[in-house]
Amino acid sequence: MIKTTGSFLLAVIAAYLLGAIFVSQGNIAAVVALGFDVGMGQRLDAAVHDMLNMTDIYLPLVATSLLLGFPVAYAIVRKRPHLRLIGYTMAGFVALIAIHVIIKAVVGISGVAPTRTLPGLLCQGIAGGVGGYLFYRLTSNLQSD
Numbered sequence: 820m821i822k823t824t825g826s827f828l829l830a831v832i833a834a835y836l837l838g839a840i841f842v843s844q845g846n847i848a849a850v851v852a853l854g855f856d857v858g859m860g861q862r863l864d865a866a867v868h869d870m871l872n873m874t875d876i877y878l879p880l881v882a883t884s885l886l887l888g889f890p891v892a893y894a895i896v897r898k899r900p901h902l903r904l905i906g907y908t909m910a911g912f913v914a915l916i917a918i919h920v921i922i923k924a925v926v927g928i929s930g931v932a933p934t935r936t937l938p939g940l941l942c943q944g945i946a947g948g949v950g951g952y953l954f955y956r957l958t959s960n961l962q963s964d
Contacts, residue, residue, distance in 0.1 A: 826957035827889065834911060834950030835881045836870055841942035842877070843869040845933025877931065880918055885950055888914025892951070904955050911951025916944040 843865040847857050892910035896903045919934040933939030 823958060826954050827885070829957060830889075830911070830950040830954035831878075831882045831885055833953045834885065834915065834946045835873075835878050837949050838881060838915065838943055838946035839869040839873050839877060840866045841939070841946055842873070842931055842933055845936075845939045845942065849932070880922075880930070881915065881947075881950070884914040884918035884947065885911060885954075888917075888947070889951070889954065903959070904952075907951040907955040908948050909951065911954070912944040912948035915947025915950075916940055919943055 844862065847862055847865055851857055888910040889907065892906040896906040899906075919929065919931060919940060923929050923934075929935045931939075931943070934943055
């Protein structure tokens with residue numbers, strides 16, 4: 820149980836960090852589209868800033884989405900253990916996309932600006948998928964493949 824919890828926390832942190840990087844770069848893409856030049860140093864500064872400062876809103880969003888997605892994957896892989904890799908990876912991918920879509924449908928706004936576009940939304944899914952894959956890898960010796 821402790822290893823599973825630790826694996827979950829590391830998956831959340833990985834998905835959060837990658838997702839925050841995607842958010843910062845998506846926002847910068849919008850600035851570049853307006854005709855402004857943005858250097859590599861500014862991109863790096865923005866990524867670090869977002870990773871350090873989105874913990875109050877975005878981190879709980881990532882944690883909640885994976886907390887809802889991984890049990891669904893577990894219910895499937897418990898009966899079909901050979902699907903663990905795809906199950907947890909897809910659960911993370913779908914969970915992070917779903918949370919943004921649900922917030923947009925319920926509240927009427929996109930809480931994370933880059934998710935207003937399909938590429939931005941898919942990048943969030945990739946961040947969740949990486950978290951799901953990490954969870955799979957960290958828990959793979961706890962369950963048989």
